[in-house]
Amino acid sequence: MKIIQTLHSDFENDTVVTIGTFDGVHIGHQKIIERLVTSAKNNGLKSAILTFFPHPRMVLQKDTKIKMLNTIDEKAKIMEALGLDYLVIKKFTTEFSRITAKDFVSDVLVKHLHAKKVIIGYDHHFGRNRTANIDDLRKFGEKQGFKVEEISAQDINDVSVSSTKIRTALLEGDIKTANSYLGYNYMLNGTVVRGKGLGKNIGFPTANLHIEETYKLIPSEGVYVVKAEISKHIYYGMMNIGINPTVSADNKQSIEINFFNLNESLYGSELQIDMLDRIRNEQKFDSVDALKAQLNQDKLAALQYIKNHETH
Structure with a gap:
């Protein structure tokens, strides 16, 4: 797996991309990543995850109390074991948060990541003020040559429930429950x-x-x-x-x-x-x-x- 921390790197391959923080890389996340990796292999493409660091809440809400299940290095190690080709870590800044949906798609997904397919949650919002949604992404895809595959409400809910249960368990010292949801x-x-x-x-x-x-x-x-x-x-x-x-x-x-x-x-x-x-x-x-x-x-x-x- 290759870790890329600047979007100006020379991306050599066309990719299947998903976007998110993937904190914990728990069993719900693993299901999505396995789907991403399989889709890339089946289409002769490379799998890529675009994630952000620091966490957007740390930047936009100055939420210094937010605690993460993984450090960046831990996250990378787990993702590599799942067969991911590229982990793209975009430094999240106030300036980046103001990028329009159109520019995000054209500059980040198409120009730099060479996305041919984007696998994304049904409720995903992006761009300045998070005004664009999956329907907008599909329209961008039709114009710019990439497909959009939706992650269902059930799968997204599973991810959210698992994350909440893991955090609660850890704060209560219930390691067995946390590990059962993490998968490690x-x-x-x-x-x-x-x-x-x-x-x-x-x-x-x-x-x-x-x-x-x-x-x-x-x-x-x-x-x-x-x-x-x-x-x-x-x-x-x-x-x-x-x-x-x-x-x-x-x-x-x-x-x-x-x-x-x-x-x-x-x-x-x-x-x-x-x-x-x-x-x-x-x-x-x-x-x-x-x-x-x-x-x-x-x-x-x-x-x-x-x-x-x-x-x-």
Whole structure:
């Protein structure tokens, strides 16, 4: 898959295009992308997704609180695995939002993306003030040589319902439900940074994960079963998202992973943490010894989950 971040790139192939943020690239999105890829192959074309970053709401509504299920890199990785040929990431600006529907079609879809077919939702609106719809797009297509294929109300509704359920589940810590709608394990990608060493002092050394992208949705505080690929090996562990109230007083949220059977230093490593299940809420204990006892129970619960659900 080729990632294109400027529409002035030389596009070599005619394409089948769909447009959207595709946040989460969940099972509803995957159905649309598979349809896109199949259509392109059947017609001797290349498949392309046109997406926008930052999210339009971040730009037009200054909505800095909006949280996304995927970073751009995560989204690209999932889409590549689905067989997509081109991921076109258009920087969304106020200026771009003012482009007319006619110019969007002629300059973006036809001139730069070489669209021969556009697969789009029945309720899609585009152009300045989002005044143009799918009927307008069909008229443009007749004049400029591309077909328009409609994504049904049912499929669009499935996408919307899935996205809502995933967000709700993650904010409640219900990883199982979120993963069932995603079609893959919810992931956190970040860099291992130095922490306070509190875990090591009580026999549970942790890798502290720093996530650069502040727009990434972090699930509810609590203890989770996780896994990661490190040096081409899969390691399991338990992760705490929270403020460590028993041993820390700064109320600053951290993401810490205690990997089982791993002794190497991970400082500076880039890790993808796959979240598998939730063990419990974060809680404050009366003593460090009580915390250690609970961590041992958490480890047993995690190991039992791994034994029951993960194949080796």
